[in-house]
Amino acid sequence: MSHGDYDVLVIGAGLAGLRCAALLAARGRSVAVWESGDAVGGRVRTDVVDGFRCDRGFQVLNPAYPELRRAVDVSALALQPFVPGVAIRDTDRARRWVHPLRAPRRVPGMLVRGGLGPRDVTALMHWATPALLPTKLKARRGDVAVAAALDRSGVDGLARRVVDRFLAGVVLDDRGSTSNAFTLLLARMFALGVPGLPAEGMQALPRLMAEPIADRITLNRRVDRIVRDGRGWAVSAAGDTARATQVVVATDPHTAETLTGAPAPQMKGVVTDWWAADDPIPGPALLWVDGRPTPSGPLVNTAVISEVARGYAPAGRQLVAASALIGSDGAPPSESVTRTHASEILGVAAAGWSLVTRHVVPEALPVQPPPLRVRQSVRTPDGLWLCGDHRDTASIQGALVSGRRVAQAIDRCDRRSDTAHA
Incomplete structure (x- = not known):
């Protein structure tokens, strides 16, 4: 035919x-x-289950992507932004790092209560400054794995743990083997735009x-x-x-x-669990990471998604998402393990949570090793x-x-x- x-x-x-x-x-x-x-x-893709919107895998949309603005009218997506920054579960408390360009007045408080010292700030700036020069990042010469670049810049302690675990959720790599140039291109996008979720799902x-x-x-x-x-x-x-x-x-x-x-190319996998909760979960609409020296579980991030995008959950209910990487053996961690870890990071009990759906995406992203090949x-x-x-x-x-x-x-x-x- x-x-x-x-x-x-x-x-x-x-x-x-x-x-x-x-x-x-x-x-x-x-x-x-x-x-x-x-x-x-x-x-x-987005699955709608019992009135909850659940994107397949860890997905957010950054409106700063230049090609996105060329391809669609971004305003038509009604993006619901995350609060700029990251929330951190540390050994003794929950900490919060703000986006220095979006909330400059809160930077002094972050330095006092966020667990960062002057040396940490200097090291992070040394690593991130090349993000201001994207044309040089795209040159293959001198690119190394992000772990080596962070080592070279002296990023360690809590700052290193937070950067490592935040990036693991973005590039789906917890070994630091991703191209540093590619990572800094993404960091540039985070500096220029605040990621969010379309009101109707990704x-x-x-x-x-x-x-x-x-x-x-x-x-x-x-x-x-x-x-x-x-x-x-x-x-x-x-x-x-x-x-x-x-x-x-x-x-x-x-x-x-x-x-x-x-x-x-080789592909990297992620598993994302989505839970419904009836009781309010306190805290800002931030992405959370486990900043403790020894994490209690496999999650790279978690968030109360209904605090970011209210339309992702029915009225009066909460929606929690959490993502973990799929290892080389292809086996995702169990849902009970990810649930316990998510509740510890958020600092709330998970006894009343019910699983809405689980997305296992074994081929979510291609690897992006150094040296960076943009085209x-x-x-x-x-x-x-x-x-x-x-x-x-x-x-x-x-x-x-x-x-x-x-x-x-x-x-x-x-x-x-x-x-x-x-």
Whole structure:
């Protein structure tokens, strides 16, 4: 069965595929998008369970991402921001570090009560200052693992524990093996913007991106074969075949490897538990980390999500989320262990919490080792196109940029072809 011919067939309706397809459609291309799942978004999904909105895995949206502002009207997402800063469970008390640019008047109090001394501040500034020079960060020369960079800057004690555990939740790496340059690019985004959650959940982002091309997207269509067909390609999915001049593979890395042969990077996993609570949980709408010398459990962070985004929980109820990394053995920690750890970090009893859902995401982010490679090839040797965060940086920003890069490259390719045949 043939579905006709297209200029471009995009396989995958994640952020990269949607960005690529929308740009090409806006330029007058005949574009179709085939998505194997039952909704757009790829790894950016939100489940609604008993009135609770639960994003799959630890996900937040930073409005400072430049490509995000190019791709959508961010105001349409009604972002609910976290309080700028981080809350810390220390051995003797709960501490709070504020965002120095967002709350400068509270910095002296943070230095007094936050467990930081002048030496700590100097060391942190020495490590973070290169974030002010993003063009130099993107140069591969001199990049090292973030653990080595923190060592070199003299970041230790409570400051080191908080930075390590906060970053572990962001890049899903608790060994400090991630590129320091990439980490500082993320730190720059945290300095420029306050992360938040869309009022309707993280999946509101891909839904908004899909609106202009909704009639071009077909769900529940898993591609199993791509072969050359003259000057173009024949793409098959469960017996259906379409032909396209250009094919963009915008799937997860391992599916892309199966379809194209392009080697997939190693991936990092996360497990996120969501609990409902009836009793109010005191404290600000901050992300919490365990800053004690010996953490009592595996969590990299936890938060009372309903304090950040009220619409994530039914009226009168609370929603708590907590995330832990999946180890090399692929086994996530048990829910009872993460629940106990979350209650200790937040400083409340968890006896009345009930599990809403658990998301185990074994392939949540590609690794980003040093030296940082900001741009990887978006075309295979035989002429297929690739996009996704594994072709750029391991972030929403990277996924969106990769989609734009492929759209622009196809435009250039078509212009050259038109010139050659003029």
